C-alpha cells in the first residue's frame with residue numbers, strides 16, 4: 001500500500017531532516033528517495049509541486065489546463081446539452097497557442113489548482129492576450145463570465161474554476177512588492193510571489209466574510225443588493241473588520257444592515273468565494289426573538305430585505321430557470337455552489353422536520 005509506505009518513509013527519514021534543511025532543499029532531497037508521483041496522496045503531491053519548480057513544470061506538461069480569457073472560464077457543451085468546464089490536455093493547449101501565434105512560454109504562466117486521483121495535476125491559464133473568438137473556435141467552447149458560470153455548472157469542477165480565477169486575479173494584481181516597489185516573481189505553481197530585491201514572500205490573499213441566515217423561528221431573512229440578478233435574494237453577508245471575531249462580525253453586520261439583535265449563532269460551513277476578489281465565506285445560522293423582528297434596512301447597503309415564509313422558500317428552491325424581465329417577480333435563490341444556498345436548504349429541512357414533529361404530537365390534528 002503506497003500511502004503507509006510513504007508515511008513511514010516520511011516519519012523515519014524526512015522529518016528529522018526537515019528542520020535542518022529549508023523546505024525547497026528538502027523537496028530536492030526528497031525527489032531522490034520519493035516513490036513515483038502517482039504513489040503520493042494528492043494533497044502531498046500538490047505540496048510537492050508548490051515547493052519544486054522542476055517537478056511542477058513536468059506535471060504541467062503531463063497535466064490538464066482550464067483556460068480563462070480575462071478571468072472568464074472556457075466552458076464546453078456536453079452531449080447531454082449541459083455545460084462543463086473544458087479540461088484540456090496541456091499538449092493540446094500548447095498546439096492551439098502555437099497555431100494562434102503565441103511563443104509557447106504562455107503555458108508556463110499556468111497556476112496549479114488541483115490534482116486528480118492518479119496525481120494528474122490541473123492548472124488554470126489566462127489567455128487574455130489572444131483573440132477570444134479564435135481560442136473559442138480552436139477549443140470548441142465559449143468563455144463565460146464566472147458568476148454566470150456558477151449558476152449554470154453542476155459539476156465538481158466549479159470550485160476549481162473559482163479557485164483558479166481567484167489565483168489568476170491575484171497574480172495579475174500583485175506584480176509589484178508593496179514594500180520596495182520592485183517586480184515580484186512567482187514560483188512555477190503560482191502559490192507565492194517573491195520580491196526581486198529583498199526576497200519578501202507574498203502569498204495569495206483572502207478576506208474573511210461572514211454570511212448568516214437569520215430566522216425568527218418561523219421565517220427566514222434574506223436581503224437583496226442592487227447588483228444581484230433579477231429577483232435574487234440571499235443571506236446577509238459582510239466583511240470582517242480587523243480584530244473582530246466571527247460572532248462579533250455577524251452581530252455588527254446584522255445590526256448595521258437590518259437593525260436586528262441576534263440571540264444565538266450556530267456555525268454551519270465555509271466556502272472559498274472568488275468575488276469580489278477572494279473571500280473565505282463563514283456560513284452561520286442565527287436566531288432573533290420573534291418579538292423583535294421589525295427591520296430597519298440600511299438602503300446604502302441593501303436594496304431591500306424581508307422575511308420569507310417556508311412556503312416561499314420551498315417554491316423558490318424548486319425553480320429551474322431564473323425570472324426574466326417582464327415576469328412577475330419570483331424569488332430566485334443563489335446558485336447551488338454558494339454557501340448561501342446551503343444555509344437556505346439546511347434551514348428549510350430543519351423547518352420541515354419541526355413541522356412534521358409538531359403534526360405528530362398527540363392531540364395535534
Ligand SMILES: NC(=O)C1=CN([C@@H]2O[C@H](COP(=O)(O)OP(=O)(O)OC[C@H]3O[C@@H](n4cnc5c(N)ncnc54)[C@H](O)[C@@H]3O)[C@@H](O)[C@H]2O)C=CC1
Pocket residue numbers: 207209211234235236237238239240273275276279281301334338339340341
Ligand atoms: N457565496 C455566497 O453565498 C454569497 C457571497 N457573498 C459575497 O460576500 C461578499 C461580502 O458581502 P457584502 O454584503 O458585499 O459585504 P459588506 O456588507 O461588508 O459591504 C461591502 C463593503 O464593505 C467594504 N469592505 C470592507 N472590507 C472589504 C474587503 N476586504 N473587500 C472588499 N470590500 C470591503 C467595502 O466598502 C464594500 O463596499 C460579497 O462581495 C459577495 O461576493 C454574498 C452573499 C452570498
Ligand SMILES: [Mg+2]
Pocket residue numbers: 236237238257301
Ligand atoms: Mg452586506
